[in-house]
Amino acid sequence: MIVQSICDLIEEFAPLALQESYDNCGLLVGNSQQEITNVLISIDITEEVVDEAIAKNCNLIVSHHPLIFSGLKQLTGRNEVQRSVAKAIKNDIAIYAAHTNMDNVSQGVNGKIAQKLGLINTQILIPKQNSLHKLITFAPIAHAENVRNALFSAGAGHIGNYDGCSFNQDGIGTFKAKDGAQPFVGEIDILHLEPETKIEVVFPTFLQNQVVNALLENHPYEVPAYDLLSLNNPLPEFGTGLIGELKDEVDAIEFLYQIKQIFNCKSIRYTDLLAKKIKRVAICGGAGSSFLKHAIAAKADIYISGDFKYHDFFETQNKIIIADIGHFESEQFTKDIFYEIITKKMTTFAVRISDIKTNPINYL
Ligand SMILES: [Zn+2]
Structure with missing residues (x-):
């Protein structure tokens, strides 16, 4: 090893x-x-x-x-x-x-915290931006399925709880092979018209090498044509923090005692309990004070993180409870x-x- x-x-x-x-x-x-x-x-x-x-x-x-x-x-x-x-x-x-790579995957630092708290219906609190790409390619119709499946196997075409997502449209591709080329179809110096399927798939940017390699290895053409586009859509499967729900709502003070026990905290710093029942829980292991506004926007009843400063505790807008359980404790x-x-x-x-x-x- x-x-x-x-x-x-x-x-x-x-x-x-x-x-x-x-x-x-x-x-x-x-x-x-x-x-x-x-x-x-x-x-x-x-x-x-x-x-x-x-x-x-x-x-x-x-x-x-x-x-x-x-x-x-x-x-x-x-x-x-x-x-x-x-x-x-x-x-x-x-x-x-x-x-932070372990923070940014849904089953990572925050996934573990969610599991310890028994949260269900969890989603990334702040999905990663600028991390999604689209690949568009053009394959002979008879080979489109093979190319598409290779792209899926490399991790493309995954959107939310769906796999195998793509868009396909048939059309005519043209090319003229020059001297030295070894065309899959067509002849040297004659413009060739080939019925092709245009295939579009999205993928997380970090998979770009393996997705492009899968295309090059499985496309029948000597030189496959493809476009790589950077998308502005957030990447919902990866990012900072998590928001989830408790199976049953619970009194705020009771929930704080549960947290104290689960994370073995010597103390928890928390804001006014707002006579709240707790159902929606936002979490961010480590230093998460700067993401408080995202927890409020996600309508969390409580935000569990660490490293809050004195003035951060004023920022709840009476909409959320902050529970600072400690940086180490949250990531243990x-x-x-x-x-x-x-x-x-x-x-x-x-x-x-x-x-x-x-x-x-x-x-x-
Ligand atoms: Zn940390």
């Missing part, structure tokens, strides 16, 4: 292309071809976590928060990041992070996601969840 195999598994679940522009996900330290024995999973990487990996003979650490986030300009051991990186390199330990179950992804495919492989408490915040 090599490091790359674990990277591939995680990226199949949470493609790297879904990370935010400011982020630094992926393999951060180590060689992708290095053999691995055991994997250690953590939310954060501290020097203590690297020590734990050494003690437990783990030579890959998978974390949610990237150890190297902003530029690393020296490796002199001046701070904990530098010391952790140096120690990892010295001990042949690879380091991998899946951060992300360790289970990594564990499930890896152990589902690698049944004989040793995967350990870190015992180190990396949450830097204590409560008195």
Whole structure:
């Protein structure tokens, strides 16, 4: 087993292309071809976590928060990041992070929170923008089905709860093969008219390479014609936060006690309960204060996230309850996601969840 195999598994679940522009996900330290024995999973990487990996003979650490986030300009051991990186390199330990890409998939950080809360009918709170493309191509009518199916198999044509979505229209394509060409139909230097089907499919932008490769491999023409268009539609399956519903509405204070227990919170900071019953719940693991307005627009009764500042609590417009459960607390179950992804495919492989408490915040 090599490091790359674990990277591939995680990226199949949470493609790297879904990370935010400011982020630094992926393999951060180590060689992708290095053999691995055991994997250690953590939310954060501290020097203590690297020590734990050494003690437990783990030579890959998978974390949610990237150890190297902003530029690393020296490796002199001046701070904990530098010391952790140096120690990892010295001990042949690879380091991998899946951060906002894990936030942006519906079964990721927020999907896990929703599962813990028992939410149903969940949807992405803020669907990702500028992440949808359309491919238009033209195939001989008899080959259109084969080309279309290849595009579907590569991940195109998925809209909401529907697969195999495409638009098809027959027409006439023209081309004249020049010297050196090996046309599928037609002859050199004679304008050829071919009955063709125009096929249109949409796909998430991060699948572009595999969709175009599927087209090129399955289209009978020597040089298939195709258009790639960037769409302004949001991508509803991917994005920030989730909104969902409880099966039965519950008193706000009772729900807060449930949250406290589920997330093992020492304290929850919350706004006025507004004599509300809770049915619609918006969530965003980590620092989600800037998405409060989206939770209000989605008519959530409560918004569960972390890292709210004093003035953020004034922004509820008496329409929503804020529950700040803590950054670490909200993301703690992300360790289970990594564990499930890896152990589902690698049944004989040793995967350990870190015992180190990396949450830097204590409560008195
Ligand atoms: Zn976080």
